[in-house]
Amino acid sequence: MRSHLLNDMTAERYRRSVTEGVERVANRLATTRRPFTGVTPDELAPVVSAIDLDRPLGDASAALDELEDVYLRDAVYFHSPRYLAHLNCPVVIPAVLGEAVLSAVNSSLDTWDQSAGGTLIERRLIDWTAQRIGLGPAADGVFTSGGTQSNLQALLLARQEAKTTDLAKLRIFSSECSHFSVQKSATLLGLGPEAVVSIPVDRDKRMQTVALAAELERCRAEGLVPMAVVATAGTTDFGSIDPLPEIAELAGLYETWMHVDAAYGCGLLVSPARRHLLDGIEHADSVTVDYHKSFFQPVSSSAVLVRDAATLRHATYHADYLNPRPTVEVGAPPASGGLRGSIPNQVDKSLQTTRRFDALKLWMTLRVMGADGVGQLFDEVCDLTAAGWELLAADPRYDVVVRPQLSTLVYRYIPRSVTDPVLIDRANLHARKALFASGEAVVAGTKVGGRQYLKFTLLNPETTTEDIAAVLDLIAGHAEQFLGENLVHAS
Numbered sequence: 038m039r040s041h042l043l044n045d046m047t048a049e050r051y052r053r054s055v056t057e058g059v060e061r062v063a064n065r066l067a068t069t070r071r072p073f074t075g076v077t078p079d080e081l082a083p084v085v086s087a088i089d090l091d092r093p094l095g096d097a098s099a100a101l102d103e104l105e106d107v108y109l110r111d112a113v114y115f116h117s118p119r120y121l122a123h124l125n126c127p128v129v130i131p132a133v134l135g136e137a138v139l140s141a142v143n144s145s146l147d148t149w150d151q152s153a154g155g156t157l158i159e160r161r162l163i164d165w166t167a168q169r170i171g172l173g174p175a176a177d178g179v180f181t182s183g184g185t186q187s188n189l190q191a192l193l194l195a196r197q198e199a200k201t202t203d204l205a206k207l208r209i210f211s212s213e214c215s216h217f218s219v220q221k222s223a224t225l226l227g228l229g230p231e232a233v234v235s236i237p238v239d240r241d242k243r244m245q246t247v248a249l250a251a252e253l254e255r256c257r258a259e260g261l262v263p264m265a266v267v268a269t270a271g272t273t274d275f276g277s278i279d280p281l282p283e284i285a286e287l288a289g290l291y292e293t294w295m296h297v298d299a300a301y302g303c304g305l306l307v308s309p310a311r312r313h314l315l316d317g318i319e320h321a322d323s324v325t326v327d328y329h330k331s332f333f334q335p336v337s338s339s340a341v342l343v344r345d346a347a348t349l350r351h352a353t354y355h356a357d358y359l360n361p362r363p364t365v366e367v368g369a370p371p372a373s374g375g376l377r378g379s380i381p382n383q384v385d386k387s388l389q390t391t392r393r394f395d396a397l398k399l400w401m402t403l404r405v406m407g408a409d410g411v412g413q414l415f416d417e418v419c420d421l422t423a424a425g426w427e428l429l430a431a432d433p434r435y436d437v438v439v440r441p442q443l444s445t446l447v448y449r450y451i452p453r454s455v456t457d458p459v460l461i462d463r464a465n466l467h468a469r470k471a472l473f474a475s476g477e478a479v480v481a482g483t484k485v486g487g488r489q490y491l492k493f494t495l496l497n498p499e500t501t502t503e504d505i506a507a508v509l510d511l512i513a514g515h516a517e518q519f520l521g522e523n524l525v526h527a528s
């Protein structure tokens with residue numbers, strides 16, 4: 038069994054099996070445009086259950102053959118131009134290379150003595166990202182598992198920096214379109230059930246700053262304490278970007294922490310054409326970025342950045358076995374001040390202990406493609422989305438919600454002959470399900486004003502306007518078929 042450990046004797050076999058695995062995926066993508074087979078849990082579960090885990094195959098090729106049946110054939114492929122559903126991206130190849138290397142070395146980024154150069158690479162990328170944001174010389178941050186964790190950590194820091202320890206008094210302000218992890222974080226942080234104040238959005242789904250100002254004022258008048266304002270730079274449903282400069286001004290006025298959730302919109306940091314959409318983000322106290330959304334990185338790859346490195350001390354705990362007190366460096370400025378002879382232990386800044394070297398994927402991506410290369414891909418999908426909006430707006434079969442700033446389109450099928458809103462909801466729901474079952478395309482759904490809508494999240498530069506038009510025809514077909522059957526029954 039030792040022959041399965043990676044060492045100089047087994048490297049060639051490792052190389053072959055990794056290559057074979059990646060090749061199988063690539064071949065699959067080359068031979069079908071479909072994102073999915075339409076398999077159901079009832080069909081697939083018995084196939085997975087039938088595998089006898091106590092009887093190993095002993096051989097990577099045999100295991101890959103078996104994997105075709107239990108996973109590869111029926112997986113949902115984000116690389117397909119007709120996968121238009123959630124905030125998942127096809128991945129760039131340099132990142133896949135980084136993934137293979139980081140798993141093979143298996144560095145853990147908690148302490149220097151488990152990572153060495155990995156720690157320095159992560160710190161460079163944190164500095165690079167902070168600089169792109171414009172956070173200033175004292176900035177720092179750390180890679181995380183995703184936007185949910187980044188938001189939790191940012192709000193933890195905000196709670197510790199708040200002007201009261203009375204948790205029941207703390208309030209977080211975020212738009213009604215902000216991500217649900219804001220509410221989840223508030224609960225995990227022990228805040229009261231009323232802690233998150235939901236601010237209404239305007240027609241373009243951006244936070245109404247007049248309402249924010251009124252809520253901040255009311256908070257103060259009631260003797261409560263504003264803990265944080267969360268601005269979303271790219272809402273999950275609409276890709277809308279809250280007015281960052283105005284929000285920054287209000288956060289300053291009320292002396293509260295400003296967090297920008299740019300989990301989705303972070304790709305704009307490298308966009309040659311659209312960087313200005315993030316103007317004002319430089320005022321943030323903390324920022325969430327998900328490289329695994331708009332930087333075309335494999336899951337997981339995310340970071341939380343902070344304006345003031347010293348605030349990360351709120352995540353610092355010591356263990357004799359890992360990061361004992363004398364060797365740690367707490368809150369020292371990162372690159373600007375150098376390492377100052379101390380041992381850089383990233384665990385001092387993280388909610389995690391053992392932690393993947395996800396930074397390597399972004400590093401390889403930047404070293405091969407460059408920031409502009411990534412940004413151009415994101416610009417392409419934003420351009421495609423603008424074209425998709427034109428299609429939808431001109432199509433009498435559809436109602437489309439907002440002109441997109443990023444790469445989502447929210448719309449619904451509106452039959453000419455039917456006015457019952459409940460039936461229209463059901464027709465849209467049915468169309469989404471039928472499309473998924475057919476495997477021809479995958480789209481998402483959401484609600485707007487209580488009504489059922491459908492959603493495209495366009496993160497694949499290979500998707501074309503023809504793909505969008507074709508999927509809209511498929512949806513219309515499924516919806517019409519449903520209405521045909523149900524109107525017959527009704528009459």
Ligand SMILES: *Cc1c(COP(=O)(O)O)cnc(C)c1O
Nearest residue numbers: 183184185216271273298300301
């Ligand atoms: C996706 C998303 C998150 C959560 O990020 P995960 O990486 O899925 O944990 C948070 N905020 C916004 C705006 C998002 O779109």
